[in-house]
Amino acid sequence: MNAQSRTKAPAWAIWLPLVLFVGFVALVTIGLYRPADRAVGSTLVGKPMPAFVLPAALPDRPGLRSADIASGKPHLVNIFASWCIPCRVEAPQLGALARAGVAIEGISVRDSSEALNGFLKENGDPYQRIGADDDGKVQLALGSSGVPETYVIDGKGVIRYQHIGEIRPEHVPMILEKLREASQ
């Protein structure tokens, strides 16, 4: 902090700004990379999906096994229920995603096949397979605390993204982007 440039300024004074700056960089690097700060989503993101086998929820299509999903192609796994209001809100978006060629698998939580049929008739049916999770165990194993939730899972069966709450129209580009990333 020399008031006047001097030929014989003390060496430490000249290096002081650099030392302070290195301290700053070290501090923010710690702040930026400390994992606790950033774990906003599920702790399962980046980990393989837990193994499960769910029986068919409807007679017209198969149930869901974790092995079905790790098939080399990214999938959306949607946890839903016919009794859940936000699930109706997100149904058109899931329909749009399905029409765009996205493979969507369903896990219906604590549901009956009659109610489920009614729900799909009324709100559209984007699902390839639907597994019946009657006691909510698979839902909990996936780290989901409510319905609806949607997971982006890559071809190796690794969870890449967890979407909590309903998919709104403005989320669709982001979901497509996550699927694209998952396919790389």
Place this chain on the structure above:
Amino acid sequence: MTAELGLAALWLAAALAGLQLLAGALALAGRGTSLAGIVRPVAVVQGVLALVAFLCLIAVFAETDLSVKLVAMNSHSLKPLVFKIAGAWGNHEGSMLLWVTVMGMAGGVVALVERRLPEPTILATLAGQAFVSLGFYAFLLIASNPFERLFPVPEEGNGLNPLLQDLGLAFHPPTLYLGYVGLSVAFSFAIGALVTRQVGPAFARAMRPWVLGAWIFLTLGITAGSYWAYYELGWGGWWFWDPVENASLMPWLAATALLHSVSVLAARDALRAWTVMLGVVAFSMSMIGTFLVRSGILTSVHAFAVDPQRGSFILALLAINIGGALTLFALRAGTVTEGERFALVSREGALVFNNVMLSAILGIVLFGTLYPLVAEAMGAKVSVGPPYFNPMGALFAVPMLVVLAIGPMLRWRRDSFPRIGRQLVIPAMLVGAGLIAMVAIGGVGILPTLGFALALGLGWASVLPLKGRNLRRTPLPVWGMVIAHFGIAVSLLGMSCESAFSVEKLVAIKTGDATGVGPWQIKLDAVQPMAGPNWTALEARLLVRYGDHGKVVQIDPQSRSFWAPPQQTSESALLTRWNGQLYAVLGGEADDGRWQLRLWWKPFVPLIWLGGVLIALGGLLALIGRVASDLRRIFAREKIAYRRGRMADLERAQSEDPS
């Protein structure tokens, strides 16, 4: 197609920046002097290409081309056109593109017009500028390509954050960016001067317009940002010491110090190493500010999309640029020869004092902003607010303001207080009167009291440099200084009055009922629904009257709901009089049909921003004055060169004639 054109222009510009760096460095190293010739043209073309890329981005936003990912994520077909265009830079990728565009164009202008400095210094400066730009180009092209396509094409975009859907805010970030980029030019000049060891008045004069320009934009940006927070957040405050606000204040503090030390260097050839140091620090603060805002490492009330990945990229750029510059400084500063000397009591002395105080305030703000990170590293969650910033800042701002009143009257090199003592009698008496008045009123805090008194004294003292001058022949930079310093007094007066005399009232009343705040009588006439292009709102109609005999005026605070993305904001209603502002916010409906109203009467509060505008205006006058005299000098030199050329022609003609 437009998107691909923009991307191609961006890649070309990046390649040219690489060429500019390489050619400049090789020419400096003494290899290939022929390369030296291409540096300037390359810099100009690079700037043009960056501009083309940016215009392409604006075009895809204007036509809402949803196949471009950035548009889909940030725009919406229902948005008004001006916000579609503003959306181009209202996001991370676009703002970074704006950054490189302005930087490239600034480099081009330097390459075109700057002829005063020795050629090696210019080469080093342009190479430095290219180095910094290259980092940002890499950032854009690798980590955040603004022209990336999206497939399948979504049917509708993701909207723009309605909090940001505001004219003032649409142009606020670019204003700050112009400031930041201006400081990047100053930074490049500092690097160029360090590399070639050419630190002197010529360097200061070349750098000064850029510092002045950057400083004007920063001043305007901070003023506008403060006003935005004031009316948009609906909290009645005008400065929250929020990390985003601090991020814009810190470069301003550094630029203010730099501006003054550059003047000393230009006029007296003193403060050589210090000025170079400040040039590096000022740009560091811009980058640190951008980093803090964009990385989301600190929590802020100002909504910004944050991404730690990008944060680490900016951090890496920051570490390379600033770490490199500081290392260069440490290696070279010892070899920069000593500048002119001066006495403690002199214009230089006062400016050094101002520099030290500004640096201290800068340090206080920086520490306070970063402290939550330090605390978190030690396991505690804290936030730092006005109880820290206000008294700590004032501790150094008060002596600085005192010297600010005296400094402009001191002579260069050495002076004595008795010589100017008589002139200071009236300002000192004004300070005393202000103190007595505030104490007599009673119940006013110590900071507003001091601020009020100092504002009065400073207001008077700031125009004293005009005394005894022929006002018509007073140079523009002197006018600039006087107006900027007067602006500080005006702003300070506004802050002090707002803090000392504001009255607040919070009520719940039925339509048809009346209330009051300060001298105002207020009647809630009606609350009705309203619809805008992409929002609905509840609007209250307030009939207000100043005093018993004032005219009845209607103001309409709103509570707005947007639907893409769903969000609510409150639009406060402001009514400005010469002596203050009435500020009304509509809250929610209570169960029994009453409406919540929050009302403030804030005497003289507009002076805060009026002062800010005056400060910027002062800067503008100084800039015009400097650039005009620079241009005159250039023309004069060209005229001489032209005459010399004609003389040479004549002589040649004469010598050739006889043969």
Place this chain on the structure above:
Amino acid sequence: MQESAENMAQTERMAKGTVQGTIKAKHQRLVLLVIALVVLIGAALLAAWALRNQASYFYVPAEIQAHPPESGRAVRLGGMVAKGSLKTEADGVTIAFAVEDGKARVPVRFKGIVPSLFVEGSGVVAEGHMGAGGVFEADNLLAKHDENYVPREMKDMTREQAEKVMRETTR
């Protein structure tokens, strides 16, 4: 700022007259340097001291119950707005509610306009201080603004909350 010719000429004249002045100037510059260093180091020390005293710490209800902050000290309280606890007082602008984190509840009073996303069951960060009788007096409420703005402390909170829900449902 300005460098008018007359001013410059005057200073030149003065400088020529005083050889002594230059020697003295050297001495004075040392003084200047020392003053500058003292001021800046003083600023750093003061800042460190003030930060320790003035920074407002973040509490969750359980921490407030275990180690209540001294009353009057600015702190922030984060948690969930307890279901069924939100009441508006007769003046229509003062509200009382409880903030909970699953382990403890802290009563809060706030006078003002609440953010639109503030409802029972939502997350909130209240800025204020502990008042008499163990009631937290809030000056400001921050609710979740939009998906881009969540106070960082609240992110942790919702995750803990989610984990708690999970633990309870599996039991």
